[in-house]
Amino acid sequence: MRFNLSINIPRIRTAYIIIRSLTTYLIINSTAKEYLMKREFKVAALAAAITLSGCASDSDSTASLPLETNQSQTAIQIDGMKQSIDLAEETLSSSYKAELDWFASIQIRDAKKALAEAKEYYAEFELDPSEANSSSGFFSSKTNLQAAEEGIAQFKVHISKAESIRAEVLTILEDAFGYREQLAAINAAKYYPKTAKQLEQNLKRLVDYVANEAADKAINAQPELIRKQRALEVKTVTRIYLSDAQKELKRLKIAKVGMHAPETLARAAAAVTAAQAFIAAEPRATAQIIDKADEAMFSLKHTQQISNVVKKLKAMPEKDYERHVLSYEKILLEITLALGAEDMRDQAISKQGKNLVNHIKGNLQGEQESMLAQQKVRSELIDEKARTAMLEKEIAKLSAQLLAAKQAPAATVEKVAPVKNATVAEEADTTTVTTATTNEAS
Numbered sequence: 001m002r003f004n005l006s007i008n009i010p011r012i013r014t015a016y017i018i019i020r021s022l023t024t025y026l027i028i029n030s031t032a033k034e035y036l037m038k039r040e041f042k043v044a045a046l047a048a049a050i051t052l053s054g055c056a057s058d059s060d061s062t063a064s065l066p067l068e069t070n071q072s073q074t075a076i077q078i079d080g081m082k083q084s085i086d087l088a089e090e091t092l093s094s095s096y097k098a099e100l101d102w103f104a105s106i107q108i109r110d111a112k113k114a115l116a117e118a119k120e121y122y123a124e125f126e127l128d129p130s131e132a133n134s135s136s137g138f139f140s141s142k143t144n145l146q147a148a149e150e151g152i153a154q155f156k157v158h159i160s161k162a163e164s165i166r167a168e169v170l171t172i173l174e175d176a177f178g179y180r181e182q183l184a185a186i187n188a189a190k191y192y193p194k195t196a197k198q199l200e201q202n203l204k205r206l207v208d209y210v211a212n213e214a215a216d217k218a219i220n221a222q223p224e225l226i227r228k229q230r231a232l233e234v235k236t237v238t239r240i241y242l243s244d245a246q247k248e249l250k251r252l253k254i255a256k257v258g259m260h261a262p263e264t265l266a267r268a269a270a271a272v273t274a275a276q277a278f279i280a281a282e283p284r285a286t287a288q289i290i291d292k293a294d295e296a297m298f299s300l301k302h303t304q305q306i307s308n309v310v311k312k313l314k315a316m317p318e319k320d321y322e323r324h325v326l327s328y329e330k331i332l333l334e335i336t337l338a339l340g341a342e343d344m345r346d347q348a349i350s351k352q353g354k355n356l357v358n359h360i361k362g363n364l365q366g367e368q369e370s371m372l373a374q375q376k377v378r379s380e381l382i383d384e385k386a387r388t389a390m391l392e393k394e395i396a397k398l399s400a401q402l403l404a405a406k407q408a409p410a411a412t413v414e415k416v417a418p419v420k421n422a423t424v425a426e427e428a429d430t431t432t433v434t435t436a437t438t439n440e441a442s
Contacts, residue, residue, distance in 0.1 A: 111158035118151025
């Protein structure tokens with residue numbers, strides 16, 4: 001530490017305010033003699049404050065540098081601090097989306113506190129850059145800028161720790177969080193809010209175990225939590241898809257439908273039970289669950305219809321039996337005539353029904369055979385069209401080749417004729433030369 005003859009005005013101002021407050025207190029609460037004695041203490045304290053103000057810390061060493069250099073460096077540092085604070089606030093906002101405050105509540109609490117302190121120190125020199133290198137406190141050796149930088153550094157440490165805790169929790173409690181997502185997907189809290197809240201609290205307790213470095217406790221407690229989560233999932237899915245069928249079955253039992261249609265009601269109840277068992281085994285097979293729930297509801301409605309008919313029969317006088325039977329026979333006759341079958345009322349009603357079914361099957365078989373024949377004809381037509389197209393293409397190719405063959409000899413003759421003429425001329429010239437030579441010899 002070196003001594004600087006320059007006086008630190010802000011420190012003297014602070015010391016003066018403190019000592020003035022002390023003086024006021026002494027005047028009010030002390031006798032004149034005590035005041036004089038403590039005045040000496042006040043003067044000594046003031047002298048000490050002035051002495052301290054003359055002692056330059058390491059942060060004041062930049063005073064020996066040129067003024068413009070100091071101001072430029074300070075401006076850069078202040079701008080960097082502003083960017084760091086803005087980034088920290090964005091990071092904190094993103095941490096809520098990742099539920100870091102839920103995974104690591106203590107770390108996020110400390111991070112918020114560190115950021116708030118950094119912003120508080122930054123506010124000291126935000127509008128007055130000259131305060132950046134002023135002391136952050138009367139007995140502190142750090143400047144406002146250094147204190148702000150330390151706050152940001154602590155913020156980063158806490159956030160990093162929170163992210164590490166979250167990653168570890170998701171790894172160790174992977175199964176429990178898988179069920180948590182599923183319960184959220186089916187909105188279990190809407191149907192069973194109290195149970196869902198309890199399970200969330202149980203999961204949070206396991207998360208805190210991991211955050212407090214007691215991962216073994218979390219691992220040991222996870223199976224029981226998963227069992228409860230799965231039970232809530234099954235309960236919720238059952239309520240969503242099977243509650244209507246369950247209510248209808250209960251209504252039929254209360255209405256004593258079993259007195260009139262016991263067998264039909266038993267089959268319907270079995271369908272509901274089968275759907276419940278399937279949900280318990282495969283609570284996420286939604287499509288199949290819907291099918292089984294529909295089957296159960298169909299069986300229950302069928303039970304109600306059978307019960308209605310039986311009750312009417314029981315209440316019907318004997319003289320109306322014939323009319324009742326004829327009404328059903330009339331329905332069969334209308335169906336028979338609509339399908340083009342012969343009148344079968346000379347046979348038992350049960351036989352009429354069987355013959356009608358056979359007639360329908362025969363017609364369906366004939367229609368299927370007709371459809372197959374039509375498909376076969378269409379397929380053959382398509383094949384025939386394809387063969388025709390291939391033949392047309394081949395004929396066009398052959399026609400082009402034939403035309404080329406016809407044109408080729410004429411071109412050859414035109415090329416060969418000049419050659420032959422030239423040969424004859426050469427032979428004539430040779431004959432003339434030979435004759436001339438013979439005459440000269442003679």
